[in-house]
Amino acid sequence: MKSNFARHSVTIACGSGFLLFGYDQGVFGGLLSNKPFLETFNNPSSTVQGQIVATYDIGCIMGTIVSMVAGDKLGRKRSILIGCVILIVGGILQAASYSLAPMIVGRIVAGIGNGMNTIAIPIWQAETAEAHNRGKLIVLQLVTNIFGIVITNWMNYGFTYIPNSAISWRFPLAFQCFFAMITIALVFVSPESPRWLVMRNRIEDAKTTLVRLTGRPIDSPEVVQEVRQLVASVHHEAEVQSSVTIKEVFSGGEQMTFRRILLGAGTPFFQQMGGTNVIAYYLPVVLVRSFGMTDRMALILSACDSMSLMFWGAMAALIIDRIGRRKLMMFGVTASSVCFAMVAVGLRYSGPDGSNKGMSILAVTFIFMYYVFYGLSLLSIPYMYPAEINSQRMRNTGTSIATAVNWIFVYVVVVITPTAIDNIGWKYYLIFAVFNICFLPIIWRWYVETANLSLEQIDNLFRIKHEGGSGISWKEARRLALIENTTEVDDKLQGVNQAEHVEVRY
DSSP states (O other), rough: OHHHHHHHHHHHHHHHHHHHHHHHHHHHHTTTOHHHHHHHTTOHHHHHHHHHHHHHHHHHHHHHHHHHHHHHHOOOHHHHHHHHHHHHHHHHHTOOSHHHHHHHHHHHHHHHHHHHHHHHHHHHHHSSTTTTTHHHHHHHHHHHHHHHHHHHHHHHHHHSSSSSSSSSHHHHHHHHHHHHHHHHHHTTTTTTOOHHHTTTHHHHHHHHHHHHHHHHOOOOOHHHHHHHHHHHHHHHHHOOOOOOTTOOOHHTTTHHHHHHHHHHHHHHHHHHHHHHHHHHHHHHHHHHHHHOOOOOHHHHHHHHHHHHHHHHHHHHHHHHHHHHHHHHHHHHHHHHHHHHHHHHHHHHTTTTTTTHHHHHHHHHHHHHHHHHHHHTTTTTTTHHHHHHSSSSTTHHHHHHHHHHHHHHHHHHHHHHHHHHHHTHHHHHHHHHHHHHHHHHHHHHOOOOTTTTTOHHHHHHHHHOOOOOHHGGGGGHHHHHOSSSSHHHHHHHHHHHHHHHHHHOOO
16 A cells, blocks of 8 residues: 555655646646737737747746756756756746746746746656556656646636636736646655666665555565666666767667667657647647637647547557557558648648638548547657667766757747648648657657667667667567566577578588
């Protein structure tokens, strides 16, 4: 029971942090059509609107840099606590703004806090979860992320009934501070990552944490064995990495460090350039400007669509570990390509005034269908894969790089979307259809499955593949990584190496 409480407290704290993340993602989509908000800031153009929204992402990039430099020193819990405090300051600045300057500063400050959280939270969850539940738990925290977007959509809709009051935009911006305070309280009562404690040579603290997470006595074989594995893994990586030059890091090495960093960073690139934030940040704007809907109807449909995404994201928890990350990514990018292509077709032939209702309905239908396929696949994988694929020593750095890639391309999409919708219309959605289909062969050729492997087994997978070279497939390397008997693994690798060097005579 104690172990369930400890693991559940981590999951709930992570979920609260990601609910805050989702709330911040969705809150501005409804404010860009809010009359008191627009009047306060002198009716900004679509370009300025894009910049107001996107400055948050600049802050997130800055937050990832902070975590990259200081994340391993601060620890997972402390990083989240500091991130939430910074976010509260940013929320207060935004809610109290009367001009663009403090609003932009508030957006950047809040982004710094959120950038720190989006690195620390997935790592903390991955390092405290059991291997067979890791994917499911990270999916569930992403579902709470979408719940944050649901809250903002319904809140913005509710405030349309007091359309002339400044509270209709100030309260939603201030309310993010409430979720930050809830997250702080939950993090305080949750255990630190045992892997991070071992990295800091706090072995006794790691044992105590494992007792909380497993519910077993401190001298039980399971706890003793887990500590030994963590210590061995950290020491091995320290030995390997300490002698590696910068050139060797970029060329590979036993742990294939650079390849793993690229694989982790690729997943948020697929997510962002696949078009998700055209919908997540701007769906009310899309429905008003591309489809000619009223503000209120756009907010109702946005809320319903985000609830659909929350449902399908929850369904992903049932299949993410069974089907695996790689297959779901291939499925997701293929289906997303079809959806954006059909949205483009529907808008192209709906007429400039939307007179062809059938084609308009087709386009809206596929916007809703996009969230079905996205929720089952690329919603959660970019947040779990970098934390899984990178080694213990490189996990914070690799996840920081992946998160920086995420926020860079969030910024790109968010800043250009209002202008692109106004200027190129249906062609903008076609761009994302092309991007998604181009991702398919990349995932099929280079991505490695991590489902149902412990973090230590993933390290072992890359070591085995590196030592076996072209003589061993990734499928066989995965099978060997699951084997506890190291003698069998060594015998297999020795046989592969001998086969590669044998001289054939005729």
